Amino acid sequence: MRIPLSWLREFAQVPAGATAEDVMAELVKVGFEEEAVHRPTDSLQGPVVVGQVLTIVKEPQTNGKTINWCQVRVVPEGQAQSLTGDGIDPSGVQGIICGAHNFVEGDKVVVTLPGAVLPGDFRISARKTYGHLSAGMIASVRELGIGEDHDGILVLSRIGLDPELGTDAMELLGLYDQAAEINVTPDRGYAFSIRGVAREYAHATGTGFTDPAAKVQAPEALTGGYGVKLNDDAPIYGKPGCDRFVARTVHGVDATRPTPAWMSSRLRLAGIRSISLPVDISNYVMLELGQPLHFYDQDKLSGEIVVRRAVAGEKLRTLDGKERALDAEDLLITDGSGPIGVAGVMGGASTEVSDATSTILIEAAHFEEVSIARSRRRHKLPSEASKRFERGVDWHVAHLAAQRAVDLLVELAGGTAAAEGTDVGTAPDAVTVELPAAFASERIGIDFSAEQIVTSLEDLGAVVVTAADGWTVTAPSWRNDLDTKEDLSEEIARLVGYDKIPASLPVAPPGRGLTRVQQQRRRLIQALADAGLTEVLAYPFVSKAANDTFGGPEEGVARKALKLANPISEEHGYLRTSILPGLIDTAKRNHSRGFRDLALFEAGLVFLPGETLGTASIPPLGAKPGDEVLDALYDGVPDQPLFLAAVLTGHDSPAAAGHAPRAWDWADALDIARLAGDVLGVDIVISQGRHQAFHPGRAAQLALRTGEVVGYAGELHPKLLAAHDMPARSVALEFNADALFEAAADVIVAKHISTYPVATQDVALVVPREVPAEEVLAALREGAGELLEDVALFDVYAGKGIEEGRKSLAFSLRFRADDRTLTADEASAARESAVAVAHERFGAVQR
Numbered sequence: 001m002r003i004p005l006s007w008l009r010e011f012a013q014v015p016a017g018a019t020a021e022d023v024m025a026e027l028v029k030v031g032f033e034e035e036a037v038h039r040p041t042d043s044l045q046g047p048v049v050v051g052q053v054l055t056i057v058k059e060p061q062t063n064g065k066t067i068n069w070c071q072v073r074v075v076p077e078g079q080a081q082s083l084t085g086d087g088i089d090p091s092g093v094q095g096i097i098c099g100a101h102n103f104v105e106g107d108k109v110v111v112t113l114p115g116a117v118l119p120g121d122f123r124i125s126a127r128k129t130y131g132h133l134s135a136g137m138i139a140s141v142r143e144l145g146i147g148e149d150h151d152g153i154l155v156l157s158r159i160g161l162d163p164e165l166g167t168d169a170m171e172l173l174g175l176y177d178q179a180a181e182i183n184v185t186p187d188r189g190y191a192f193s194i195r196g197v198a199r200e201y202a203h204a205t206g207t208g209f210t211d212p213a214a215k216v217q218a219p220e221a222l223t224g225g226y227g228v229k230l231n232d233d234a235p236i237y238g239k240p241g242c243d244r245f246v247a248r249t250v251h252g253v254d255a256t257r258p259t260p261a262w263m264s265s266r267l268r269l270a271g272i273r274s275i276s277l278p279v280d281i282s283n284y285v286m287l288e289l290g291q292p293l294h295f296y297d298q299d300k301l302s303g304e305i306v307v308r309r310a311v312a313g314e315k316l317r318t319l320d321g322k323e324r325a326l327d328a329e330d331l332l333i334t335d336g337s338g339p340i341g342v343a344g345v346m347g348g349a350s351t352e353v354s355d356a357t358s359t360i361l362i363e364a365a366h367f368e369e370v371s372i373a374r375s376r377r378r379h380k381l382p383s384e385a386s387k388r389f390e391r392g393v394d395w396h397v398a399h400l401a402a403q404r405a406v407d408l409l410v411e412l413a414g415g416t417a418a419a420e421g422t423d424v425g426t427a428p429d430a431v432t433v434e435l436p437a438a439f440a441s442e443r444i445g446i447d448f449s450a451e452q453i454v455t456s457l458e459d460l461g462a463v464v465v466t467a468a469d470g471w472t473v474t475a476p477s478w479r480n481d482l483d484t485k486e487d488l489s490e491e492i493a494r495l496v497g498y499d500k501i502p503a504s505l506p507v508a509p510p511g512r513g514l515t516r517v518q519q520q521r522r523r524l525i526q527a528l529a530d531a532g533l534t535e536v537l538a539y540p541f542v543s544k545a546a547n548d549t550f551g552g553p554e555e556g557v558a559r560k561a562l563k564l565a566n567p568i569s570e571e572h573g574y575l576r577t578s579i580l581p582g583l584i585d586t587a588k589r590n591h592s593r594g595f596r597d598l599a600l601f602e603a604g605l606v607f608l609p610g611e612t613l614g615t616a617s618i619p620p621l622g623a624k625p626g627d628e629v630l631d632a633l634y635d636g637v638p639d640q641p642l643f644l645a646a647v648l649t650g651h652d653s654p655a656a657a658g659h660a661p662r663a664w665d666w667a668d669a670l671d672i673a674r675l676a677g678d679v680l681g682v683d684i685v686i687s688q689g690r691h692q693a694f695h696p697g698r699a700a701q702l703a704l705r706t707g708e709v710v711g712y713a714g715e716l717h718p719k720l721l722a723a724h725d726m727p728a729r730s731v732a733l734e735f736n737a738d739a740l741f742e743a744a745a746d747v748i749v750a751k752h753i754s755t756y757p758v759a760t761q762d763v764a765l766v767v768p769r770e771v772p773a774e775e776v777l778a779a780l781r782e783g784a785g786e787l788l789e790d791v792a793l794f795d796v797y798a799g800k801g802i803e804e805g806r807k808s809l810a811f812s813l814r815f816r817a818d819d820r821t822l823t824a825d826e827a828s829a830a831r832e833s834a835v836a837v838a839h840e841r842f843g844a845v846q847r
Contacts, residue, residue, distance in 0.1 A: 002038060002179040003197050004269040007288075011198035013207040020180035026204040031494050032191070033183040038269055040175040043119040044145055047083055048175075049074050050156065050167040051111035051138070053103060054093065059130065067130050068098045072138065074111050075166040087114030087126030087135040092166075097134035102152030108162065110139045110154050110169045119145035146173060146268055160258040174265025187481040189391025193290030196478070203459055203495050212288055218403035222421030225249065226361055227304030230424060232331070234309045236370050241331035242307040242343060244366040244425030246398045248406050249298060250415035253278065255357045257413055272384070278353045278360060281408045283384070290478070291364055291393055291401035292385035294333075294341065296351045298361040303336030307343060307365075314339055317349045324379055331371045333363070344372040344389040345381055360409060364402035366395045366425065394478035399423055430477070433485055436470040440489040446501055448492060456495040457488065520680055520741045524644065525603055527679040528672065533599045533646060538582025540604065541572040549720070550578035550734075553712065555692040562607050562638060575607040575638075579645035580693065580734050584716075587647050588724050596727070597650035599664070601672075603737060609638040642741075643711075645734035646672055649727050666698045669713040669733040673702050681748035682740050684710075687774045693717055694732075702735050704743050711735025754818050758789065759827035763835060764810040764847040766802060771842050773809050779844075780811060783837030787822065787830045790814040808847050 005023060008014055014023060024034035051074040060066045075081050075092035088094075094111065103109060113136045116124040122143075126135035141147035141154050156163065163172055170176055182197070190196035195212050202209035226247045232240045257277050259267075263284055264274040272283050282293040310326035316339040317323045326332065326339065333341035333348075341347040344367040353360060373390035376382060402421075409415040441448050454471065457464045461476030475482035482488060493501065514522070529535060541564065551559035559577055567573040576582065579602050587598050614636040619625040625633070648668055651661035670686055677684035682704065689701025691712045699714035713733030721730055767776060773793050780791050795810035802808055813834065815827045838844040 001184050001192050001197065002181045002270045003194065004177050004179045004266045006174070006177045007194050007266050007270075008198055008201065011194065011210045011212050012201040013205070014201065020178045023180040023201065024182060026201055027180070027182055027197070029204045029497065029499075030200050031498070032200070035181040035183050037178065038181060038271075039178040040145060040269075041170070041178075043117075043121075044170065044175060045117040046115075046168065046170055047085075047088075047113040048116055048139070048144075048169045049083075049111055049113060050108055050163045050165055050169050050172065051094070052108050052165055053105050053138075056103075056105055061130065065099065066101075068101070069130075069132055070096045070098050070138065072096050072109070072111055072136070073165055074113065074136075076164060079166075083113065085113070085115045089135065094136045095132060095134065096136045096138055097130050097132055098138045098153065100138070100140070100152045103138075103155050108156045108165070110144065110156070110173075112137045112139050112143075118143055144173070144175075146175070146265070147274070158258060159261060159264070161261060173261055174269075177265060177269055179269040186391055189388055189480075190290060190394065190478040192388050192391070193286075194288050195290055199461075213397055213400045216400045216404050216407070218399050219421065222246070222248075222399065222423040224420035225418070225422035226298070226301075228422050228424050229304060229306045231306055231308045234328070236329070236368065236374075239368050239370075241309070241368050241371040242365055242425070243368070243428065244395055244398050245305075245307060245422065246362075246364040246402045247305070247422035248362040248364075248402045249418040249420070250360050250362070250406055250409045250413075251358070251418060253358055253360050253409055253413045253415040255353060255413065256355045260412060263412075276353075276355070277413055278357070278409070281405055281412065282362075284408070285401050285404045286384065286388070289397055289401045289404065290388060291397050292344070292388050293401060293405055294347050294363040294385075295353045295405075296340070296347070296361040296363065297353050297357040298359040299357070300351045301335050301340070301361065305340075306334045308332060308334060310339070316340075316342065318342065318346045318381070319349055319352060320346065320381075321349065324381075327375075327378055329371075330375050330378070331367065342375055342379065342381070343367050345375050345379070345386045346383055360415070362402050362405050362409075364398040364405075366393060366398055392480035395428055396477045431475040431480075431483055433473045433475065433482070433488055434467065434470065435473050435485050435488050439470070439485050440492045443486065443489045444493045444501060448496065452496055453492055456492045459495060460491055462488075516746065517738075517741050520744060521603065521642065521737070523679050524676055524737060524740075527675060528601050528644075528646070531672070531675060533601045533672070536583070536586050536600050536602055537604070538579070538586050538602060539572065540576050540582070540607070541567060541569075542574055542576045542578075542581045543571055544574055546581035547574055547577045550580045550693050553689075553691040560609055562609055562613075577606050577608060578734060579604055579606060579643050580647070580732060583645055583647045583732070584724055584726065587649055587730075588726060591649070591726065597652075597654065597661075599646070599648045599652075601644065601646035603642060603644045605640045606643045607638045607640055612636050613638065641736055641738040643734060644676070644737045645732065647716075647730065647732045649730040663729065664731055665729065666695075666700070666714045666731050669715075669731040670700055673700075673711070673713050673733055673735065676735070676737075676740065680740050680744040682744050684740075685774070686713075688772045689714070693720055702733075704739070706743070708739065708743075710739045752818065754816050756817055756819075756821050759815040759822045759824070761813050761815070761827055761831045762794075762810060763813065763831060764795075764808050765835065765838055765844040766806050766808050766847050767838075767842045767844045769798065769805055769807045776809055776838055776842060776844065777811065779838040779841050780813065780834040783834035784813060784815070784830045785833060787815045787817060787826065788813060788834070789816045791834075802847075 020037040051072040054071040057069040072094050081090050081092040112124045114126050138153045184191045228245045259277050259280045286292045310330040314326045331343040332339045340351045367389045369390050376386040406417045463474040465472045547559045547561045562575040612635050648664040653661045685703045686700050689699045695715040702711040703709045715731050791813050798807040
């Protein structure tokens, strides 16, 4: 909400020298957020004065243009020029070149004299052009920064002005005014008006407030006006879409009259473009009182007005020129011809006020918030009216706003107000809240005196009546957000001052800190970052095809996944069952921007729905659900384990002189899995695996010692890489991190480090080609006994010297004892025991 200070001063006691920053500083005290300052003089500087065109000499140019060589008087005739500066003529007559042709001799215009600065840091000076010394510029509204019209200069008589020559045009056009812009939260819709902000400024400063609504003299009752019926046969949540409709008529309006400069300048500072006098008046009243209005050309109406819900198939062409298909939930303004407006959002083109309009019907209605908000979102049609209606408008101000518009149309547009009027509807019940005496102090944490409580609530406009153990508070009609004693307590704290609430940090109880799982998660993510991988975050929304591909190892099996009711994109309408689709999209996006060497990882939740999903009904509001209801709710929530995935493409390091980078391969993916196991103290069993998203021969299965499969790693499938335009041989891994956390010991015990030397022996075993190396390694580990410290595969060979269908696996075995130096015979005996187990299980023979 932008608040022009000159407007605010009419109803609040703002000091004459106060700036927009000063006003915002006061409003921050009562809970508003400052947004920006709008001050025309930040980009526009004088001298900018009123001048009169004395002569115009049209001079055709060789480029086809015709320019005007003008003599413009900028001081009253007979007076000397009081301004000085390079290019300012002491005679008071300036010679100016102008390319516009929308003015004639005798017109009064705005002249920017040498030394002036226009928006965009355009500095005016005397300069030689088209064979003349042009000393100044005759300005358009766009050049002054007060509008978008650039077709011609600003002729003051056309906006109803006839000032004395030499008058400061910046003051004349309200350009010395400034506006403070604040952010208005959804629960404080009353602050979308000068009326509401002025009241809040008075709260903040402890000064007086003049209610602009109280200055309007409206009839006590309206009868005999235009026919209006409220006929909502399908209210939302049982609340009628319109519970008040005020209609007033003004005859003999001259819609072509210019909007006064004071009004257009205030609207401009408030962020609203001046369009025409009737439209500007409706916007002006809306900003002043917070009540949106709509003006109809009454001669275009057909029969009485009916406020009702739309009928399927109805259409409406709105004021923006678009034809809109209406929904049965839309609340409409209709007449005998059909829909003439979407209530509270935008009017229809068929009854629009034009320059030919002479009789205006004013609508000041009160609409239900949910109806307006839904129509606004449904039709993607935000408006200043809907912004206010969906946050709540004061029911009791409608007839006053209508009267204010009537008064302005009579005063400025030459209209005549009809004595008759319409006011139909039923006032809502006043909201009454019981506030115990000690409640606010207990809830906020500081002691409030009874005087502070009563004064604060009465300043809000509430009616406070003393009760046995506190007060009975009737909330003001413009505060539809005050429904509970908690709301009242918040208002008391706000008006007494948030700065009065002491700030104290709670002391954490001893023995608390991160949970075991939180510590494990941090260690895991930090370990991968330390290893050189980059953590990223991808959207959890994926396509059905992505879930089917990455959500399970078997091809052709549809995965059960959660479909979003209102997805951002239909192509990404499901919650992920795997992290890899998002990671691959991230890698693809980086590749398209030239980043080829990537090592990305993400730790995040996946969503795995079970047999039960959701509940048949939602528990009612206002009461805590029982344990059975809560259990049913939790049973309907899908399992959401933490998964960790990584994607590696390109090379492990950038190329450099004397250094050839190594391409990432499947072994790197396995190393990341092993690193995760080491950090968590979990043994991860790696074996040949098969997953539809991975290369058939270069994929590993990751499992725990219990046999539970927790993930897969290896090279991504070539078809998948080609489909995603990814480099060949890109590798990835994904595993269930929660499963690793659960399998990890509470305390990781470091292995004992022996001070005795190690004995190393190598062995090459020939086994059938289909036997996985991991199983042979496990057999060696089992057979070697307790002296074996480590065993690792370092070579695989199949070729000359090895019979068909078999392969040679070379292992390095490390033996060490805790209490002595091993002899060569002891190490050899342990090795032979290991080989014997491998021979027994797989027919392995030493090469």
